[in-house]
Amino acid sequence: MLVSVCYSNMHSIKLTKENLVELVQMKELQHDNLLPFLGACTDDHKICYVVQYCSRGSLQDMLSDYSKKLDWSFKFSFVMDIVKGMTHLQKSFVKFHEKLTSNVCMLDNRWVVKITGFGLKKFRSLPKFDETTDDYYRDLLWTAPEILRSNDQQSSSPAGNVFSFGIICHEIVFRKYPYQDSGLSAKDIIQRVMHSADGIFRPAMSPHKSPSVSPSMLELIQLCWHENPANRPTFENISKVLLKLNKTNVNIVDNMLEKLEKYANDLEKIVEQRTEELVGEKKKTDLLLNSMLPPFVAEELKAGRRIEPKMYQSATVYFSDIVGFTTLSSQSTPMQIVDLLNDLYGAFDDTISRHNVYKVETIGDSYMVVSGLPQVTERHVVEICNMALDLLGIVKTFKIRHRPEMTLMLRIGIHSGPCAAGIVGHTMPRYCLFGDTVNTASRIESTGQALKIHMSTAARDQLLQFPGYVIELRGPTELKGKGKMVTYWLVRKKATTDELE
Numbered sequence: 001m002l003v004s005v006c007y008s009n010m011h012s013i014k015l016t017k018e019n020l021v022e023l024v025q026m027k028e029l030q031h032d033n034l035l036p037f038l039g040a041c042t043d044d045h046k047i048c049y050v051v052q053y054c055s056r057g058s059l060q061d062m063l064s065d066y067s068k069k070l071d072w073s074f075k076f077s078f079v080m081d082i083v084k085g086m087t088h089l090q091k092s093f094v095k096f097h098e099k100l101t102s103n104v105c106m107l108d109n110r111w112v113v114k115i116t117g118f119g120l121k122k123f124r125s126l127p128k129f130d131e132t133t134d135d136y137y138r139d140l141l142w143t144a145p146e147i148l149r150s151n152d153q154q155s156s157s158p159a160g161n162v163f164s165f166g167i168i169c170h171e172i173v174f175r176k177y178p179y180q181d182s183g184l185s186a187k188d189i190i191q192r193v194m195h196s197a198d199g200i201f202r203p204a205m206s207p208h209k210s211p212s213v214s215p216s217m218l219e220l221i222q223l224c225w226h227e228n229p230a231n232r233p234t235f236e237n238i239s240k241v242l243l244k245l246n247k248t249n250v251n252i253v254d255n256m257l258e259k260l261e262k263y264a265n266d267l268e269k270i271v272e273q274r275t276e277e278l279v280g281e282k283k284k285t286d287l288l289l290n291s292m293l294p295p296f297v298a299e300e301l302k303a304g305r306r307i308e309p310k311m312y313q314s315a316t317v318y319f320s321d322i323v324g325f326t327t328l329s330s331q332s333t334p335m336q337i338v339d340l341l342n343d344l345y346g347a348f349d350d351t352i353s354r355h356n357v358y359k360v361e362t363i364g365d366s367y368m369v370v371s372g373l374p375q376v377t378e379r380h381v382v383e384i385c386n387m388a389l390d391l392l393g394i395v396k397t398f399k400i401r402h403r404p405e406m407t408l409m410l411r412i413g414i415h416s417g418p419c420a421a422g423i424v425g426h427t428m429p430r431y432c433l434f435g436d437t438v439n440t441a442s443r444i445e446s447t448g449q450a451l452k453i454h455m456s457t458a459a460r461d462q463l464l465q466f467p468g469y470v471i472e473l474r475g476p477t478e479l480k481g482k483g484k485m486v487t488y489w490l491v492r493k494k495a496t497t498d499e500l501e
Contacts, residue, residue, distance in 0.1 A: 002053035003038060008123055012044045019122055025093050026119050033085030035106055035116035040123060049123050051116055056107035059168070063102065063175050069266050072213065074111070075172045080242055081113035082165060087235040090158050094119050098156050100164035101142045102171050111260070137186035141178040142167045146229055148194045159229035162238070166224030170203045173213050173221070179203050196227055214245050293431050294358055294374045297423065309422030315372030316384040316416040316459060317438055318357075319445035320391070323409035325365040336402045341365065343401070344408070347394050355387040356380075360433060370433060373421050381416050381462040385469065385490055388412050388453045395451070413445025414490070415456040443479040444487065453490040460488045468494050 013019070026037040040049040056062060059078060062070075082105060090096055097104075097118045104117035130136060140148065144163035147156055156164070167178050179189045181204045192201035202225055205218055220241055226232050233241070286298070297307055322328070329337050345362055352359060352369060356377055360368040369387065372380030395410040417437035424432045440456060448454030455463070460471055470491040476484040 003050050004053045005048050005050055008047040010047050013042050013047055029092055031088040033081045035114040054106035055109045058103050059105035060102035078113050078172050083235050083239050085115040096156055096158045096161050100161050102168045134186050137190045140190050145193050159232050162232040163225050166221050169221045200227055307423040311420050312373040313418050315419045316380045317441035318369040318384050318414055319441050320367045320410055320412045322365040323411050323450040351390050352387055356383045357387055382466050409450035411448045411450050412453045413448050414459045415441035415444050416459040416462045447477055455488045455490050457486050
């Protein structure tokens with residue numbers, strides 16, 4: 001059996017004979033609509049009591065969950081369960097419930113209401129809120145006016161329980177929190193309820209919002225919260241009235257089973273809707289993952305398979321950055337730089353999608369792209385060179401929002417050679433490239449010039465296999481950590497006449 005452990009904020013309790021007798025009586029108090037008391041712990045700083053667990057939570061929680069469809073059969077069942085439980089409770093040694101609210105009416109897995117929160121006053125927590133808070137007054141919304149006017153607002157009476165029941169019935173019928181339509185604060189509501197000289201103040205009745213409810217039921221609710229406690233019916237009389245209202249004379253359990261079937265159908269619709277939403281979110285996740293990793297790598301990771309590092313014999317690596325970016329950053333706000341990079345790399349991303357390349361990463365103003373891996377192609381140098389020419393064309397016409405008169409000075413470096421690639425990291429996996437080819441490509445870029453495409457000899461030799469490009473010799477170039485290397489400028493395609501400046 002699953003249980004709920006209810007802890008008290010009291011630090012200690014003195015077990016008197018009276019308390020022990022009450023514990024025994026509580027254990028013996030059994031009814032289908034009262035939550036069974038199972039035991040208590042009286043150790044200092046660990047004071048608690050144990051009751052049966054109710055999987056569907058409180059009635060208040062259920063009523064506020066509008067995704068659950070509750071027709072009158074369900075509502076009537078809840079009302080009858082409370083009446084039966086309170087009838088038995090008031091005949092017992094407890095006499096009355098000190099704090100009857102929809103929050104102490106629990107629902108088990110069979111949709112049966114079980115009342116809790118009665119008896120064991122010595123074990124229960126001290127008031128959670130002080131009188132200066134709105135929460136304190138919100139806790140009193142079910143309390144009868146005569147109790148509110150007394151010196152002990154935390155107590156009640158048999159007639160006070162009937163008043164509280166009337167408020168709960170209103171919650172059940174209209175599925176609204178007490179006094180929800182009043183537009184007043186909880187404190188103002190309590191003041192209005194207490195001072196009847198200003199007129200009787202109760203939750204608003206809206207029969208048109210619940211047409212399935214009998215007018216007799218609404219009259220019963222109003223009778224339950226009558227200003228004069230003597231004019232309120234007893235729970236036994238309430239039970240008789242409710243039985244007359246149940247004209248169908250159908251067993252409530254059978255009726256509930258029928259409604260449960262309808263509820264199950266509603267759940268199926270909700271599950272179907274949630275499934276569609278889940279599929280939509282999965283597509284978004286897949287798109288995001290595919291933008292971070294090569295598609296085949298993303299699929300392998302989603303399948304839970306390990307991605308082994310792989311060596312590629314030939315690939316072409318592209319690096320670019322913006323000359324003078326540090327100076328531009330110092331003269332701009334952070335948001336202006338964010339907008340600049342977002343606009344620029346958005347245009348770059350659209351362009352590279354038309355080429356057989358993979359964007360490895362962007363760090364600040366640095367942009368790194370590769371071709372030839374993870375999708376192997378013999379035309380990798382062509383793909384990178386065509387892409388580089390396109391990106392250079394974009395930069396020449398690109399307008400910086402906050403500096404429209406300024407031209408971005410893009411510097412590009414290209415190198416071809418063997419390269420290793422693999423997944424690094426678990427929390428945020430990245431597809432990374434390793435090897436001398438990557439380092440050389442970075443050096444080629446850093447020793448280049450603005451608005452020019454700088455190529456290594458290896459990249460130039462591979463590109464010569466594909467006629468149609470104008471390449472100029474730059475000559476020996478000092479590369480950090482590499483010494484001197486003969487490098488070249490990629491000028492244009494022979495089919496075009498727009499030479500690089």
